[in-house]
Amino acid sequence: MGQKTSPSERRSRPSSKANEKTGKVTLLLDTTVLIDVLRARNNRRLLLAELVEAGHTLTTAAINIGEVYSGMKPSETDATEDLLSSLVCYPITATIGRRAGSLKSKWAQKGRTLTLADMIVAAVALEHQLTLMTDNRKDFPVPGLSFFPLP
Numbered sequence: 001m002g003q004k005t006s007p008s009e010r011r012s013r014p015s016s017k018a019n020e021k022t023g024k025v026t027l028l029l030d031t032t033v034l035i036d037v038l039r040a041r042n043n044r045r046l047l048l049a050e051l052v053e054a055g056h057t058l059t060t061a062a063i064n065i066g067e068v069y070s071g072m073k074p075s076e077t078d079a080t081e082d083l084l085s086s087l088v089c090y091p092i093t094a095t096i097g098r099r100a101g102s103l104k105s106k107w108a109q110k111g112r113t114l115t116l117a118d119m120i121v122a123a124v125a126l127e128h129q130l131t132l133m134t135d136n137r138k139d140f141p142v143p144g145l146s147f148f149p150l151p
Contacts, residue, residue, distance in 0.1 A: 026057040027148055028125050029087065030134035031067040034060065037083060038068070038076055042135075042151075059088040061124040063117050090124045099123035103142055114139065 029048075036044035048058060065084055072080050090096075100116060100123040107114045122142045125132045132140065133148040140147075 022055070024055045024057065025051075025131045025148070026059060026128075027051065027133045028090070028121070028128075028130040029058060029060045029064065030121055030132060030136065031064045032135040033133050033150075034064060034068050034083065035071070036135070038072075038079055047151075057088065058086075059090060059130065060084070061090045061121055062092050063120045063124075065089060067117065090128060090130075092120060092124075096120060096123045096127055099127060107141070112141070114141075 033044055033048075036042045037048060052058060068080060068084065097120075100119040103119040103122055104114055104116055107119075118136075118139045119142075121132070121134075122140050122145060124130065125145055126142070129146075131146045131148050133150065134140065135150060137147055
């Protein structure tokens with residue numbers, strides 16, 4: 001997936017605008033995709049390797065790292081750290097927190113309950129103009145989100 005780095009050495013976050021000129025996409029990997037990679041499901045490893053080879057950038061959000069660790073099996077520790085340390089990680093900032101809370105509130109007013117974790121992921125994608133890669137598109141009914149089409 002890329003060179004292993006410690007969390008303190010993670011690469012700087014890519015600029016989506018820079019990628020617009022080259023046709024490359026910065027992908028935000030949701031927890032479902034990360035788990036598929038770790039558990040060798042749905043050919044996700046191959047897909048991500050092909051995307052990296054084509055010059056696309058793979059990223060995730062701090063909330064996704066927390067979700068992965070919360071369900072990690074003891075035997076997956078090394079592989080999990082290898083995968084996650086190869087990704088650019090977007091933090092949860094005050095701006096992201098406000099945006100996520102507002103999104104959750106707006107959908108609640110419409111009668112739809114969405115998780116705060118998913119709205120944090122949506123807020124990260126929107127704030128940084130990232131393309132979201134997830135198996136759970138139904139959990140992200142947020143206007144303006146860009147999705148990577150998964151097979």
